Amino acid sequence: MTHVLSMLVENHQGVLSRIAGLFSGRGYNLESITAGVTTDTQITRITLVCKGEDNVFDQIKKQLNKLIDIIKITDLSPLPSLHRELALIKVRAMPNLRGEVFQVADVFRARVLDVGIDSMVLEVTGSSDKIDNFIAVLQPYSIREVARSGLISMERGRKQPNTQSQQRKGASEKLNEDFKITIA
């Protein structure tokens, strides 16, 4: 099963390496990892996507929590949350095919960033599924390069007074049993 963790970490050198090393060293499956500073320049937010059975995922959370540079881990999997990925895709597109590619791009709300003599660069944002689909649809045109950002995620805001916080409380209690993996 795929899990998404959103983490606040100290903006120290080597933090990404500690996390990546933990995954490779212990044989965990790391799908994607993205990092960027927050409004506090001392703190970086890392969004991490990993795959594993529930018992393995428990270990992953506990092991990450042991890293001293990690301040807080939020498991977004059980929470209503938003997930986005950005991709740049360069497709082969001779002038006679440009129109078709434009149409496909339009369907996926992709933007054309660049047009070359025999290629185009498209930018698309969305869920990972949407990007997978977009790439699949573009396959017949021969894709030359793909660059994907990896997932960034955020929990949704409250929709009604209290309900959201109840939901969060439920999730947080469940996780507290798993020893202090804190929820925002």
Add this chain to the structure above:
Amino acid sequence: MKISGAELFVKALKAEGVKHLFGFPGGVVIPVFDTLYSEPEINVILTRHEQGAVHAADGYARSTGKTGVCLVTSGPGATNTVTGIATANFDSVPIVCFTGQVSRSMIGNDAFQEADIVGITRPITKHNYLVLDRKDLGRILKEAFTIANSGRPGPVLVDLPKDVILEKGDDEYPAKVTIRGYNPVLKGHPNQIKRAAVALKKAKRPLFYVGGGIHIAGAADIFRKAVKKTGVPVVHSLMGIGAFPGDDPLSLGMLGMHGTYVANMAVSHSDLLFGIGNRFDDRATGNLSKFAPEATIVHIDQDPVSISRNVPVEVPIVGDARLVLEQLMPLLEAPKTDQWLKQIAAWRKEHPLEVKVGQAEGTGHLRPDDVIQTICQTFPDAIIATEVGQNQMWVSQFFTFRHPRSLLTSGGLGTMGYGFPAAIGAQFANPDKRVIDIAGDGSIQMNIQELATAVQNRLPVIVAILNNGYLGMVRQWQELFFDRRYSSTCLRTGAECPPECKGPGDHCPAYHPDFVKLAEAYGAVGLRVMKHKDIEPALKEAGKIKDRPIFIDFIVEREFNVFPMVAPGAGIAEMMFSEGGQS
């Protein structure tokens, strides 16, 4: 006042109460050693290899609970610490290891004696630091000491670039630091503790299973009280040796691959296994699908990672073993265990661990069990260090430990060459105690250079070498599982040997080195014992010596095996008692 990084470093050591520092100098750390040179409060101990320095700091820490400290140079000095750090990390030993680094402007340029030691040790330290700014030095030093010896302890490495060492800056060493990503849970969850007490009271076949966490938390006393209050029998892991007195009627001994029959049978039939400060390691559990199949499992541990990793746990309690036991004590009630204790007594009778006294049959060599039992009788309260292999397992079987922190052994990593330098460190920390390294002839050679350290410092460490001329544990596996093909395990193999040996005998080449002459060459005392009647006199003679290390070369039976044994992959109830035998 502005002081250099080196001066702040020494100030920090003094503030932390560091009395002994194990180290080896080199180019970039000369200024630190220079500052230490005129510092009467800190005894700098020059080992002969950086690995020896880390193991010595480890032995110092394990035997006392205080943080062990070492200081080495950059590059090879730093990389030589890796095995020692990994050893300490596996067994949760508080160490702060300082390494020199090339100047900041040189980092990344493949400068002379440069190594990315922070990158190298990331997976084998609790945490590590490269100090890139002189103004962070005080805080980092304090964080290093704080992290190393709190929560689940472990080694912390601090890499000090040469120019940071030299740079003048703030002289402040903070009394306290808060680290926002580090908050070990110390007290147990009250509801879970209630559940644990109820489970124990209701159990018909309860069993405590204790590990090294008891030593770390200083929980031996309160645990003893808990056992007294409940009458529940105790098994221990290798790291748990000494957590409960080995001569207590409720002690069943060690479980696992070379555990006792009664311990393994008790675990396999218990209906409540109450783990404290242990981690259900594979050498203890054997085949997991056959481990404690009837038991509800309660597990108290400082590290959430250890809980429900190998074995699913019904009642998990994260916390410090001593604090949790203090919470638990008032709730404990004695379960009815008469039947269970009767059954246990029967198992104990069925296959006791027996020591045979005298010479081995056939060859007339010494029996290692006899040697270890005699050491135990001669020095019952000694601190014992071991190397790794047969010597280690025989110690766990035949030496009766009665005190916490009295066994120093590399349990998790299984580091040959650990015991001797660890014994040296322990002797510094415990000048009034006997410290004995029980070694094999293979493993003692892995850090034998530290003999010079022991001689120079007049440490009366006794090294009892069980000399069988083999890397005995691997040889035992070759005998049992590889058709007795002793590939690369015979330490007497010479040019005249045939490509495939038919077994040891009088035709074997002479053994090298001669440990007696070697000890003498270093200025230590060397003794050799070949007959049973000489074991005790030799130990007594060694016991009289107070100013030099003593090597005793015990010539033991070459193909003596460690039994009982659980074959790799088998359940712990499936024990072998001899070369061919299954339970």
